[in-house]
Structure formats: C-alpha cells, structure tokens
C-alpha cells in the first residue's frame with residue numbers, strides 16, 4: 001500500500017486508528033480456549049468487529065513467537081484475514097548486520113506478506129537499508145519511543161546539544177523517503193511530537209501509547225498531524241481487552257468506534273488542508 005492509498009483509507013474511514021493485536025493466551029476469554037486455534041479465533045473476531053474503524057492492524061510479533069510454531073501459524077492466519085485495504089504492521093523491532101537484516105526482511109515481506117515492519121535504528125544504515133529495498137514495503141523506524149527507558153539513550157544530548165533521537169531522524173530520513181519510511185513516536189511524549197514533526201514534516205508516524213499507557217490522542221493530533229494526516233495511532237490492550245467473556249468482540253467494537261469518533265473530530269480540527 002502506498003502513502004496516497006493509506007491517506008485515502010484515512011479519509012474514507014475518518015480514522016487513523018491502528019488496532020494492536022497483542023494477543024495473550026492468558027487474557028483471551030476462556031470459551032475460546034477449547035477451540036483448535038484460540039489466538040486466531042480471538043483475532044478473527046476482533047478484526048471482524050473493528051475493521052470498519054481501523055486503517056491498520058499491528059500484531060506484536062513477541063506474542064506469537066513466544067508460542068513457537070503454533071504461534072507463527074496463528075500469525076500467518078491472522079495476516080491472511082486482515083482485509084487487503086487495511087495496512088499491516090509486523091511489530092518485530094528487528095535490525096542486524098546487512099545479510100541478516102535481508103533475511104528478516106524476506107521473512108516478513110515475502111514469506112509473510114506484511115506491508116511494514118518496525119526496525120531498530122541503532123546498528124545504522126547497513127542494518128536498515130536491506131528492509132528499504134523491498135518495493136512497496138515500509139520500514140517503521142524507532143525514533144522516540146513511549147516507554148520510560150526512552151530517556152536513557154534517545155534523549156541523551158550530544159556535544160552539540162542535540163538529543164540522540166534527533167540525530168536518528170536527521171540521518172535516517174536520508175536513507176529512505178516519506179514513501180517507504182515511517183517513524184515510531186510515542187503518544188506519551190506530548191510536545192516532543194512537535195519537535196519530531198519539525199524534523200520530518202512529511203513522514204507518517206506510528207504512535208503507540210494511547211489507551212493503556214495514558215498518552216493523549218488530542219496532543220498527538222495537535223502536535224503531529226500533517227497535510228496527509230501522517231499518523232497511525234495504535235491502541236492494543238485498550239481495544240482488544242476492552243471487555244472479557246462472550247461479548248469481548250462487541251466491547252472491542254464499541255471502544256474502536258469511540259476512538260474513531262474522536263479521530264473524526266481531530267481530523268476536522270487539525271488536518272492541514
């Protein structure tokens with residue numbers, strides 16, 4: 001999916017919601033556990049319930065690989081079930097020396113057919129470039145993450161007084177373009193999102209940290225939205241575990257619908273027309 005098509009979906013659905021499929025066997029309703037593939041069945045019902053409000057789905061790969069071969073199978077079935085006009089994100093946070101990165105890219109872009117993958121930038125250009133060589137696919141590079149520990153390195157100042165996240169943005173934005181490179185920017189970072197936007201005005205941001213982590217959706221839109229929206233705001237636990245029991249998918253639908261309505265208002269308010 002290209003940038004224009006993604007923006008088209010955002011306009012059509014009046015939403016920039018990404019639903020995170022962080023599916024934990026310990027948290028899914030017990031009535032599903034008797035089935036052949038409870039993880040896939042949970043995801044299938046979540047996708048069915050939320051697809052009208054979502055422009056992206058983001059399975060976090062940790063939740064699947066922790067289960068071994070069965071988990072990879074559930075992941076593949078989930079990916080196949082995501083409608084083709086909805087952007088798919090493998091939240092895998094990969095990156096290694098060049099030949100290894102090439103195989104990570106092949107795994108997620110060819111063996112599986114994800115639209116995008118999250119990548120860690122700290123091994124530098126030769127660890128990221130192999131992912132960018134896949135036509136029509138996207139790299140989503142960690143820039144300013146939502147967790148407390150982002151203060152440890154990402155905010156550290158260089159001798160010139162520049163935070164490391166700024167160095168990452170300035171350098172890496174030359175490796176790709178707004179057509180194949182996005183950045184992870186945490187919703188918990190408030191006004192810092194505006195700084196990131198100044199450095200990379202045209203790139204899309206994947207923004208985790210609303211919902212369970214407490215980031216403000218209004219701030220994300222206020223500081224981060226650009227002329228093509230430029231935002232995919234993720235909520236995982238806040239949507240998929242909005243309710244338990246037999247009606248879990250209805251609860252997820254209600255939560256996704258509530259967020260979509262907020263997003264509709266924010267698009268009206270902040271989309272630079």
Ligand SMILES: O=c1ccn([C@@H]2O[C@H](COP(=O)(O)O)[C@@H](O)[C@H]2O)c(=O)[nH]1
Pocket residue numbers: 020022060091144145146147184185186208209210211212213234235236237238
């Ligand atoms: O900076 C980051 C990068 C990735 N994540 C991931 O996003 C989701 C957030 O889940 P919630 O349940 O909505 O908090 C999860 O998969 C994280 O691994 C992040 O939170 N922050």
